Amino acid sequence: xxxxxxxxxxxxxxxxxxxxxxxxxxxxxxxxxxxxxxxxxxxxxxxxxxxxxxxxxxxxxxxxxxxxxxxxxxxxxxxxxxxxxxxxxxxxxxxxxxxxxxxxxxxxxxxxxxxxxxxxxxxxxxxxxxxxxxxxxxxxxxxxxxxxxxxxxxxxxxxxxxxxxxxxxxxxxxxxxxxxxxxxxxxxxxxxxxxxxxxxxxxxxxxxxxxxxxxxxxxxxxxxxxxxxxxxxxxxxxxxxxxxxxxxxxxxxxxxxxxxxxxxxxxxxxxxxxxxxxxxxxxxxxxxxxxxxxxxxxxxxxxxxxxxxxxxxxxxxxxxxxxxxxxxxxxxxxxxxxxxxxxxxxxxxxxxxxxxxxxxxxxxxxxxxxxxxxxxxxxxxxxxxxxxxxxxxxxxxxxxxxxxxxxxxxxxxxxxxxxxxxxxxxxxxxxxxxxxxxxxxxxxxxxxxxxxxxxxxxxxxxxxxxxxxxxxxxxxxxxxxxxxxxxxxxxxxxxxxxxxxxxxxxxxxxxxxxxxxxxxxxxxxxxxxxxxxxxxxxxxxxxxxxxxxxxxxxxxxxxxxxxxxxxxxxxxxxxxxxxxxxxxxxxxxxxxxxxxxxxxxxxxxxxxxxxxxxxxxxxxxxxxxxxxxxxxxxxxxxxxxxxx
RNA sequence: GGGCGCGUAGCUCAGUUGGAUAGAGCAUCAGCCUUCUAAGCUGAGGGUCGCAGGUUCGAUCCCUGCCGCGCCUACCA
Numbered sequence: 067x068x069x070x071x072x073x074x075x076x077x078x079x080x081x082x083x084x085x086x087x088x089x090x091x092x093x094x095x096x097x098x099x100x101x102x103x104x105x106x107x108x109x110x111x112x113x114x115x116x117x118x119x120x121x122x123x124x125x126x127x128x129x130x131x132x133x134x135x136x137x138x139x140x141x142x143x144x145x146x147x148x149x150x151x152x153x154x155x156x157x158x159x160x161x162x163x164x165x166x167x168x169x170x171x172x173x174x175x176x177x178x179x180x181x182x183x184x185x186x187x188x189x190x191x192x193x194x195x196x197x198x199x200x201x202x203x204x205x206x207x208x209x210x211x212x213x214x215x216x217x218x219x220x221x222x223x224x225x226x227x228x229x230x231x232x233x234x235x236x237x238x239x240x241x242x243x244x245x246x247x248x249x250x251x252x253x254x255x256x257x258x259x260x261x262x263x264x265x266x267x268x269x270x271x272x273x274x275x276x277x278x279x280x281x282x283x284x285x286x287x288x289x290x291x292x293x294x295x296x297x298x299x300x301x302x303x304x305x306x307x308x309x310x311x312x313x314x315x316x317x318x319x320x321x322x323x324x325x326x327x328x329x330x331x332x333x334x335x336x337x338x339x340x341x342x343x344x345x346x347x348x349x350x351x352x353x354x355x356x357x358x359x360x361x362x363x364x365x366x367x368x369x370x371x372x373x374x375x376x377x378x379x380x381x382x383x384x385x386x387x388x389x390x391x392x393x394x395x396x397x398x399x400x401x402x403x404x405x406x407x408x409x410x411x412x413x414x415x416x417x418x419x420x421x422x423x424x425x426x427x428x429x430x431x432x433x434x435x436x437x438x439x440x441x442x443x444x445x446x447x448x449x450x451x452x453x454x455x456x457x458x459x460x461x462x463x464x465x466x467x468x469x470x471x472x473x474x475x476x477x478x479x480x481x482x483x484x485x486x487x488x489x490x491x492x493x494x495x496x497x498x499x500x501x502x503x504x505x506x507x508x509x510x511x512x513x514x515x516x517x518x519x520x521x522x523x524x525x526x527x528x529x530x531x532x533x534x535x536x537x538x539x540x541x542x543x544x545x546x547x548x549x550x551x552x553x554x555x556x557x558x559x560x561x562x563x564x565x566x567x568x569x570x571x572x573x574x575x576x577x578x579x580x581x582x583x584x585x586x587x588x589x590x591x592x593x594x595x596x597x598x599x600x601x602x603x604x605x606x607x608x609x610x611x612x613x614x615x616x617x618x619x620x621x622x623x624x625x626x627x628x629x630x631x632x633x634x635x636x637x638x639x640x641x642x643x644x645x646x647x648x649x650x651x652x653x654x655x656x657x658x659x660x661x662x663x664x665x666x667x668x669x670x671x672x673x674x675x676x677x678x679x680x681x682x683x684x685x686x687x688x689x690x691x692x693x694x695x696x697x698x699x700x701x702x703x704x705x706x707x708x709x710x
Numbered sequence: 711g712g713g714c715g716c717g718u719a720g721c722u723c724a725g726u727u728g729g730a731u732a733g734a735g736c737a738u739c740a741g742c743c744u745u746c747u748a749a750g751c752u753g754a755g756g757g758u759c760g761c762a763g764g765u766u767c768g769a770u771c772c773c774u775g776c777c778g779c780g781c782c783u784a785c786c787a
Contacts, residue, residue: 092727099730109729115767122767146730147767186787226787327787360785376712382785389787452714453782480715481781504779532749552749563735564723567715569780576722576736580749583723583735590749598746642726654724657734664750673746688746710749 068638071138071159072106075152078136079108079129086132089117101628104143104151111148122148138162156621157614160630163690164617165609176215176441179400180206180477183220183314183321184447186228187306189264190257191313192515193572194448194482194508200561200703201479202446203319204649207701212644217437221396222326222424224303226389228510230284232260233298235267238280244294247301257309258517260302265513289331311414311422313518317554318703320416323437324424329408330396332427336387338404339395348464349380359383367460378457390454394461401462401470402439410435442473449478449567477647479566483507484516485573492516505571516572525553528578529586537709544708551707555585558703562653583657585704588695591660591667592706595692598672602685611682620683625669632662633690636698649702656698663691 072095080093091113098107111126118125126144133142140155182202185195202218209216223229236242240263242250250256271278287295307324314320330336340361343349349361361381380391398404408425409432415421423435447455455476462471483505489496494514500506508515530549537545560577564570580586599605621627639655672688675681696706 094727094729096726096729103730107730112729112767149730223787228787357785362785376783379785384785386785388785392787448781449715450781454787456713478714483780507781536747536749568723569716571722573722579736581736582749584749586749587735590747594747594750601746646726650724651726654734661734667746668751671746710747 068634069641071154072638075106075108075136075139078134079110082129082133083110083114087114087118089114091117098149098151101624103145103149104141104153105631106152106154107145108150108152109148111150115148126150156627156630157618159634160612160617160621161614163630163634164612164686177439178209178214178216178442178444179219179438179440180209180216180444180446181219181221181400182206182446182477183310183319184223185310186226186510187222187224187303187310188228188232189261189306189510190255191310191518192508192510193518193521194515195310196317196518196521196557197479197482197561197570198446198448199314199319200317200558201566201649202444202477203314203317203703204558204562204652204701205444205446205477205647207703208640208644208649208652211640211701217440218320218322219400219437220321220324222303222307222324224307225285225288225299225327225331227281227285228264229299229303230281230288231267231271232264232302233284233288233295234277234280235260235263235270236298236302237284237295238277239263239267239270244297244301247298251301251305255309255519256305257313257519260306261510261513261517264510268511291328291332313522315416316519316522316550317558318705320420321422323410324413324422325396325399325408325437326425327392329425329427330392333406333408335395335399335404335406336392338406339391339398340381340387342398342465343380343394343461346465348461352377357383363457363460363464367464390457390461393454393458397443397458397462397474398465398467399438400440400443401467401473403462403465403467403470407436407438410437442475443470444475444477446477446479449480452476452478477566480569481507482570482572484514485571487575488516488571488573489514491574505569521577522553522557524574525556525578526550529553529556529580532580533710540709548707548709551705552580552586552589552710555589555699555704556580557585559583559585559588559653559656562649562702563657565648565650585699585702586710588656588660588699589704589706590710591663592692592695592699593708593710594667595663595688595695596706598688599685599692601673605685605689606682608682608686608689611679612686616679616683620680626683626687629662629666629687629691632659633687633694635659636694639698640701652698652701656695656702659691659695659698663695666691 076093076095084090093110096107096109098104111122111129114125115122126148130142130144130150138155138158139152141153143151145151180202183199185191206216206218236247250259284295287293288299290296349363352358352360352362357377357379360379360383362377362379365376378390379388381387395404409429410423411426412433413422413424423433426432445455459471459474462474485505486496486501489506496506526549529552530545533545533549563583639652643649643651670684672684675684699706
């Protein structure tokens, strides 16, 4: 309810200023540093001072005297050099929270597509992939909480070099037949098997450069779809995708559709895009220089400062399309600009009933569903790929799809690296040079990194030891369920607490922590709030008991008022986190809310309260804390365990 | 060389279109379990916001230059 009040204040003030001074300015509304200054502050007098050539203090005095009364605002006062501090009508705010008006559904202004995860299906997921998926999934939850219609895509590059490399490992190095690979898939942790194999073949290429021909042959076979190598490619990619989906579902991460590169090839998405690009002269056939014989996009298209010789190759001189080219086609499909679509088949149904579909090339038995055609597209991809993302957007612009280009958002984030200490704990030997660095880059090729499932297992083990020692009366199953919730809470919060452009130097000690600014701290607050409500028994009829007079009387107590404010800020926090595009802001709000509750918990013994009105009010506040903590955690993809 | 990002407490990080006394967590030290769970709470110490200029009534935030670090800059994906 605070956002409505805020916009009421802003519009009332700006309207008054427009009429009184004939000045149209954007009125800023701040939260004062100290709670004793009031709930909101207007620095508008400072903004006006220059234009009106008048002292800020004098303007503030005038405004306070002349501003019309605003619904929900009790007093205005001038402070400091010209701040106008606002104090709210406390009872009114509490009563509004008591019986909240139903929030109008956001206008259906089109579908938002969020693409995240996008892990090469050739080995186990690692912590870097976790950051991508958790960031993407949380942003999806934020958008949905904000009323947006969101479609979640996870692009599967099942015909790329990385899959080919694992196939090379199986076929040429280990002489593994498709039947044997079937057996490996049926056994445990096929993604771990491939992790090691991928590191092995990468090293082999290094030692035997001639063997790179195997990769070229395999890549070719996979693209044609014929023969044993192609069969191996399908086996590996499909099985690994299953592994990734399982890993991500452990963290509560779901998708709506899995578009695959194999279908982009077979359905000739690129051919359609190529036609458009040629027709609209977005690319041209280079006839001289190092890129002679290639179709290229001029460097000036994606970077004004670039020289033409820095143009980007889209189609190689041998006629094959580069990754960027395929990505342009894929991005066009996301906006519904390609004039083509995939066919789809059910891939799996999550245990909560949500289905996910995978692209197929054939209309036979295709499911009657449709994807793509979004109004806005967020690509969750790490910042190292910003250059390629720029080229994709430039492609849309060159095709005259300016609106779509503007709505193509690279939701970038910095990589997860490993702290030198974490490397030591993993038994990884570091060069003296690497040891001196603040962090070391994760490398799938070197097999260097922390696997996602290993980390989750480690977190659950660690949480389980703690849960078991505190709750000996609970069954093993119950303990495990709680430990899992805490492990996921710790992991998701850890990945979210950093803002997007901060490099995370992964450290086991920090990631495994359950105290301080962590997910479990917030979960603990929600659990304790739940315990109070449980002990209180049947809750009274708050709306009947907490009359305006009762609220007004109790809210004279500054402490209680601050808690009412605290539980009223969730919408505000969501809006600002969405505006900033920072899931970290949502995480921080969750922590601050939990801190407020911890203080409340220690300040007010709810059950023992003898004043009936006050007890009801405290119970109501507790219920509010519980509800807001649960909701905020839900947006972060974190559940509240039954006990802790 | 060019592009992007970073530099804030011992460590890891926040810091909302420039605004009131720069904030958390961890670590350290001192306290708090007979009271709704101590995965918690209270308090203390700890800062030239990389450096130097500029704009402004006001700069951690904007501009310029410099220093240091990272990533990117493929006919690989």
